[in-house]
Amino acid sequence: MCEENIIICRCEDITLKEIRELINKGYTTVEEIKRITRAGMGPCQGKTCGLLIAKEISKMTNKPMEEIDLQNIRPPYGGVKFEEILTDRL
Amino acid sequence: MKNKANFVIIGGGVVGLSIAYNLAKRGIKDIVLIEKSYLGSGATGRCGAGVRQQWGTKQNCLLAKESMKVFENFKDILQIKRDIELKQKGYLLLAYSAKELEQFKKNLEVQHSLNIPSVLLTPQQAKEMVPDLNIENLVGAAFCPKDGHANPFQVTFGYAEASQQLGVEINKFTEVIDIKTRNNKILGVQTNKGFIETQKVIVAAGGWTQEIAKMVGIDLPIFSERHEILVTETVKKILDPMLMSFSYNIYCQQTPEGSFIMGYGPEGEPPSYNMDSSWEFLEIMSKKATFLLPPLKNIRIIRQWAGLYNMSPDKQPIVSKIDQMEDFYVACGFSGHGFMLAPALGVLMADIVTESELTYDVVLDIGRFERGEIIAEPSVV
Numbered sequence: 001m002c003e004e005n006i007i008i009c010r011c012e013d014i015t016l017k018e019i020r021e022l023i024n025k026g027y028t029t030v031e032e033i034k035r036i037t038r039a040g041m042g043p044c045q046g047k048t049c050g051l052l053i054a055k056e057i058s059k060m061t062n063k064p065m066e067e068i069d070l071q072n073i074r075p076p077y078g079g080v081k082f083e084e085i086l087t088d089r090l
Numbered sequence: 091m092k093n094k095a096n097f098v099i100i101g102g103g104v105v106g107l108s109i110a111y112n113l114a115k116r117g118i119k120d121i122v123l124i125e126k127s128y129l130g131s132g133a134t135g136r137c138g139a140g141v142r143q144q145w146g147t148k149q150n151c152l153l154a155k156e157s158m159k160v161f162e163n164f165k166d167i168l169q170i171k172r173d174i175e176l177k178q179k180g181y182l183l184l185a186y187s188a189k190e191l192e193q194f195k196k197n198l199e200v201q202h203s204l205n206i207p208s209v210l211l212t213p214q215q216a217k218e219m220v221p222d223l224n225i226e227n228l229v230g231a232a233f234c235p236k237d238g239h240a241n242p243f244q245v246t247f248g249y250a251e252a253s254q255q256l257g258v259e260i261n262k263f264t265e266v267i268d269i270k271t272r273n274n275k276i277l278g279v280q281t282n283k284g285f286i287e288t289q290k291v292i293v294a295a296g297g298w299t300q301e302i303a304k305m306v307g308i309d310l311p312i313f314s315e316r317h318e319i320l321v322t323e324t325v326k327k328i329l330d331p332m333l334m335s336f337s338y339n340i341y342c343q344q345t346p347e348g349s350f351i352m353g354y355g356p357e358g359e360p361p362s363y364n365m366d367s368s369w370e371f372l373e374i375m376s377k378k379a380t381f382l383l384p385p386l387k388n389i390r391i392i393r394q395w396a397g398l399y400n401m402s403p404d405k406q407p408i409v410s411k412i413d414q415m416e417d418f419y420v421a422c423g424f425s426g427h428g429f430m431l432a433p434a435l436g437v438l439m440a441d442i443v444t445e446s447e448l449t450y451d452v453v454l455d456i457g458r459f460e461r462g463e464i465i466a467e468p469s470v471v
Contacts, residue, residue: 029128031127031128031131032128032129035128035130035135035243035247036243036244036247038347041321041392041393042323042324042392043323043390043392045392045393072395074367074393074394074395075367075369075372075393075394076372076391076393076394079323079390079391079392080372080390080391081387081388081389081390081391082376082379082380082386082387082388082389082391083380083387083388085372085373085376085391086376086377086380086387
């Protein structure tokens, strides 16, 4: 399959081609790619794409996976409605 | 990494990169920029992404206005291909007391002296602009249609690319360990990846600037404090302008791709380098945000984080040469507004290091505190 048809980040619709182009430009960390493309900033917070991007970085830079840091996982860990927080304390 | 440089800039946030770009643009060679993590990993990448010109002091208004001109023509000026997602749908500043409205009127006079197109609105006019706005207790508002949003990451990477095109060497993931000096002269910068011989150092390290300055024995009158912020899922457009209230203490905007981003100034937060997220923030923010915009109740919060405001005594930037150490310069104390002022701050630092006349009529040198020339900024969240 053609790399521009392979979606790596489903929340933000980012393709493998876009990821590879950035790695070639020297953006070789998940955090940087996240900030440029928004991959990993959607509702799932990179649960799928984070690892896929890390693998691609590992492959293209010849660094072992253990040396590739994943993105920061930030609270609240899953989507929480404002309303749920408001009613929690009532 | 080069082991010798004309200038070493410490800090790969938007201000450090704007400085690098502006210096290189003036023909200065052999500039090396050092960033301890990735570009924009500090305050720049954690900010609220707002760009506003509605300030209370003439110099903040001027810096913001000149910076906005750069944001408006970013690609052409920097000669790069990068969309910074500029959205100019205005800032709507909300007044909840007669005293606050009076301050807005004073601010407007300052803004109008610089042709910033801000206006006063009644609560009803504010409601027309944002139909979902709860106008309970609102007494009036100020609005500038040219204010808005820009993507901090794209601006930062844009400055980085433009700097590199002009020959600046950028070293990411490189940490400054020490700055070697002798007889008040800089000898070089020791990093975890090697020593760079240089006589000139510019520090734009955001919340950590005072720590770097301590390496050369300089005590800066600034401190860092945690500010928290959150972002929601993307939803359909309901909010055009950035909403902001100083007395109610909140800012909230919908970004061009549809997520809401919002934060508030912490109350009683001690100076620190703490960047942890707190549950209290979510709880207080939920109350504030849903009071202001009731439809937010059904929108999901996706992510929260924290960053450091680097506070100065008058809440205005310090862009200055430091007299006690030869060729040592700092750009700091932005008090939460470094991103939106970065284009102009870079120009000013380039003026200072090249000993040119200042492009803008402002007083941002560190000596202002000793001279008692402090005009504090009243409009800060």
